[in-house]
Amino acid sequence: MSLNENEVYEIQVYTRKYQIGTCFTCQKCLYCEKDLTFENCHCNKYEKPTKNNRTAKVRGYRGLCYDTSNAQPFLKEFMKKSNLKFGYEVNLATSFYCSLCTACNMNQVTELQLRISIKNGKEILPSILVNWSFDDIKYNDLSTKIEQLVSEHIGLTFSNEYFLAYKGSSEVGAGTLLDNEITFEEFLKDYKRYISNNKKVMIIVTMKDKKKDKKKREYKVNFGFNLNS
Known part of the structure; x- marks a missing residue:
């Protein structure tokens, strides 16, 4: 049986529970910036990132309260794909808190x-x-x-x-x-x-x-005639 590229990619990525100290959509550590897709780090990723506990490598992040009833369709799809890709098994029908790295937070608006x-x-x-x-x-x-x-x-x-x-x-x-x-x-x-x-x-x-614009145009015309008279 042949596998396409997407199927191979999904097999290689191991599932995990979501941790607030990681980017929900790309699994970047929001303390040390290590890509956690295929490796791990020793940061306490159950702690919410702040300016005081993250390293200088991570300049910023976005805390997100996700609510499917108010979310834009493109954001719903974005979150759904990440939930399946990393195997979080998060119930997206309920509200929950997560974090996004700067790059993922700036995903293209379509x-x-x-x-x-x-x-x-x-x-x-x-x-x-x-x-x-x-x-x-x-x-x-x-x-x-x-x-x-x-x-x-x-x-x-x-x-x-x-x-x-x-x-x-x-x-x-x-x-x-x-x-x-x-x-x-x-x-x-x-x-x-x-x-x-x-x-x-x-x-x-x-x-x-339009009345004000008309008066301005008339004033400019009259002013021009006065200069030439």
Whole structure:
């Protein structure tokens, strides 16, 4: 009987109980950074990692309270594969605490679950729930999706006619501006942090005041004529 590459890999990895001092999804020790997939170390991996008990090799990690009822689909699949791969036999239907190394915590986002809020002058539309999948998400991809969504709800609209910002759905304030590739990279980092803590993410679409824009254009034109007169 022939075995494919994945089957050989699964046979080679021995099963173990999950320990809070290891990365759930790659089995890296969060004290000494040793790869525990095929070897062991003498660190106390039943103790929760902190700044005071881990070595300088491990600069950071993420403590995660996993709740399947609120987890994103891609995170559910990520956790399910790791649970099977390492043979933890953790009941993923219940909430539990685990740890992720920095690399695994920054796994690529291919799906966004968002609440979209559209503010058009004094009118605020009810929040729109969306679940968008991407092959390789970029700022322009998200911008295009939002532009289409706004047009569906208030009529033909282009991205230069509104401002975008984001925040946790339970947070107060105007949020953080989302207007280019750089701010988009920060958005993805914050998005991962929010969903790791089982929080929803909201994007606020604020329509620009066309009357103010018109007055500014008229002022510039008049000012230019005065200079030449």
